[in-house]
Amino acid sequence: MRSHDLVPNSVTPAKALDILKKGNHRFINNLKVNRNLLEQVNETKDGQWPFAAILSCMDSRTSAELVFDQGLGDVFSIRIAGNVISENVLGSLEYATAAAGSKLIVVLGHSNCGAIKGACDHVKMGHLTTLLDRIQPAVENAKGISGEHNSSNPEFVQEVAKLNVLHTAKQIVESSPIIKGLVEEGKVGIAPGMYDIATGIVTFYESDIVMTKEQMEEVRSAQMA
Numbered sequence: 169m170r171s172h173d174l175v176p177n178s179v180t181p182a183k184a185l186d187i188l189k190k191g192n193h194r195f196i197n198n199l200k201v202n203r204n205l206l207e208q209v210n211e212t213k214d215g216q217w218p219f220a221a222i223l224s225c226m227d228s229r230t231s232a233e234l235v236f237d238q239g240l241g242d243v244f245s246i247r248i249a250g251n252v253i254s255e256n257v258l259g260s261l262e263y264a265t266a267a268a269g270s271k272l273i274v275v276l277g278h279s280n281c282g283a284i285k286g287a288c289d290h291v292k293m294g295h296l297t298t299l300l301d302r303i304q305p306a307v308e309n310a311k312g313i314s315g316e317h318n319s320s321n322p323e324f325v326q327e328v329a330k331l332n333v334l335h336t337a338k339q340i341v342e343s344s345p346i347i348k349g350l351v352e353e354g355k356v357g358i359a360p361g362m363y364d365i366a367t368g369i370v371t372f373y374e375s376d377i378v379m380t381k382e383q384m385e386e387v388r389s390a391q392m393a
């Protein structure tokens with residue numbers, strides 16, 4: 169399956185990241201674009217060309233379109249407790265990039281995440297048990313943090329949230345040859361980030377962004393602009 173390149177070619181993975189950074193900047197400064205959503209319903213009725221796919225948590229405070237100030241038809245939003253991957257999530261991301269032409273995959277964790285806390289406490293409950301198992305590698309890798317290794321320790325919880333985002337981003341490339349190929353061709357980038365529920369600020373882990381060298385240079389020059 170090849171990209172249909174529906175998203176304009178001027179939107180590169182680096183440009184897509186820049187659009188989201190600027191959107192979050194507007195969000196935290198209360199400068200959101202005044203959109204006529206009903207007009208956007210009409211504009212998008214014949215198709216959609218979302219430039220990015222955002223995998224984030226289902227938490228009611230972390231709606232991707234809101235925190236990045238995007239309108240209808242702008243981004244694919246995949247939301248699941250703890251922003252973990254599964255066959256279904258990978259399939260959705262492959263559709264977003266290889267079929268619909270999105271240029272960027274964002275894996276977005278958030279502070280004070282209930283799913284992360286549940287994983288830290290090894291909660292077992294119905295189908296949630298399998299979902300929280302996906303976060304266990306991050307719990308294991310956060311053992312270097314001092315203090316108690318459960319949800320009562322905010323530093324531990326935040327470290328697990330960070331490691332879970334980085335682990336998920338890595339797994340996407342490792343588990344999907346389709347996405348790996350698009351990344352190597354420079355058509356898609358992967359950007360892990362963290363949303364702070366107290367400030368509204370999204371921080372991207374710049375050194376863990378997966379993009380070609382050229383795209384990373386574009387990211388750096390956009391930052392200086």
Ligand SMILES: [Zn+2]
Pocket residue numbers: 225226227249250278280281282283284
């Ligand atoms: Zn959460």
